[in-house]
Amino acid sequence: MSETAAANAGRDWDAASYDRISDPQYAWALEVLERLPLAGDETVLDAGCGSGRVTELLLERLPRGRVIGVDASEAMIDHARRALGARAILRVGDLARFRVDRNVDAIFSNAVLHWIADHDAVFGALFAALRPGGRLVAQCGGAGNVAALGEATRAVLGREPFAAQARPPARAWNFATPEDTRARLSMAGFDDVQASLEPKRVAVGREFLRTVNLGPHLEGLPESLHGDFVDAVAAELGDPLELDYVRLNIDARRPAR
Ligand SMILES: C[S@@+](CC[C@H](N)C(=O)[O-])C[C@H]1O[C@@H](n2cnc3c(N)ncnc32)[C@H](O)[C@@H]1O
Numbered sequence: 001m002s003e004t005a006a007a008n009a010g011r012d013w014d015a016a017s018y019d020r021i022s023d024p025q026y027a028w029a030l031e032v033l034e035r036l037p038l039a040g041d042e043t044v045l046d047a048g049c050g051s052g053r054v055t056e057l058l059l060e061r062l063p064r065g066r067v068i069g070v071d072a073s074e075a076m077i078d079h080a081r082r083a084l085g086a087r088a089i090l091r092v093g094d095l096a097r098f099r100v101d102r103n104v105d106a107i108f109s110n111a112v113l114h115w116i117a118d119h120d121a122v123f124g125a126l127f128a129a130l131r132p133g134g135r136l137v138a139q140c141g142g143a144g145n146v147a148a149l150g151e152a153t154r155a156v157l158g159r160e161p162f163a164a165q166a167r168p169p170a171r172a173w174n175f176a177t178p179e180d181t182r183a184r185l186s187m188a189g190f191d192d193v194q195a196s197l198e199p200k201r202v203a204v205g206r207e208f209l210r211t212v213n214l215g216p217h218l219e220g221l222p223e224s225l226h227g228d229f230v231d232a233v234a235a236e237l238g239d240p241l242e243l244d245y246v247r248l249n250i251d252a253r254r255p256a257r
Contacts, residue, residue, distance in 0.1 A: 152236035
């Protein structure tokens with residue numbers, strides 16, 4: 001695997017916090033894994049492996065196989081290395097540009113692809129990493145994901161003291177439609193392409209908002225305002241604090257020849 005500098009691939013994460021509060025992503029990963037048939041001896045790429053918590057689920061299903069985890073965040077990869085030791089091959093890399101030395105049998109990706117702006121590039125790179133006949137099984141945020149959070153965040157950013165001090169986020173979420181996604185996967189060369197939306201309402205806490213959802217906005221605010229900003233967005237969302245997630249399920253196969 002050639003390592004790619006990931007400096008411009010995404011923000012860095014509070015990996016310990018993410019590992020602690022990512023129960024929703026963990027639950028979604030269990031469902032996504034059910035769509036990936038495994039004999040137990042394959043090599044599987046965990047595309048955007050994060051803190052390693054979900055990677056562990058893949059390892060359990062591959063007693064005679066191998067897991068390669070790639071993530072743009074050094075903090076996430078450090079955390080995954082501490083959690084998984086030598087059981088997984090872990091690399092910092094940008095999924096839009098990475099390469100593998102030997103093609104993998106399958107690719108799994110959970111809660112990652114909406115963080116990447118260029119889906120044509122990422123599907124091209126994932127296609128190139130798969131062996132002929134190998135499957136891509138993924139889920140990420142899709143069209144309409146956390147719409148109420150977007151509105152609440154915009155409302156709070158329009159008020160002081162945030163309006164005067166916020167820089168626009170360097171990155172925007174990419175919540176794609178199933179139609180665009182199917183077209184992009186086909187353009188990248190995949191067949192047996194499926195993409196569909198699945199609404200999932202999730203109760204969250206303030207730490208979840210801070211670590212997962214509001215990270216790109218917090219990057220643009222002075223640290224002294226971070227706590228107040230999270231509190232203001234939570235208040236705007238109201239009680240109970242729930243997010244209207246919409247997941248985009250993706251299944252595709254690299255043609256056998
Ligand atoms: C919400 S976490 C999901 C982690 C893990 N898959 C899980 O289900 O718990 C999103 C992850 O995507 C990674 N990510 C975002 N953009 C990326 C990119 N361009 N290349 C690789 N990883 C990326 C982040 O660093 C982060 O670890």
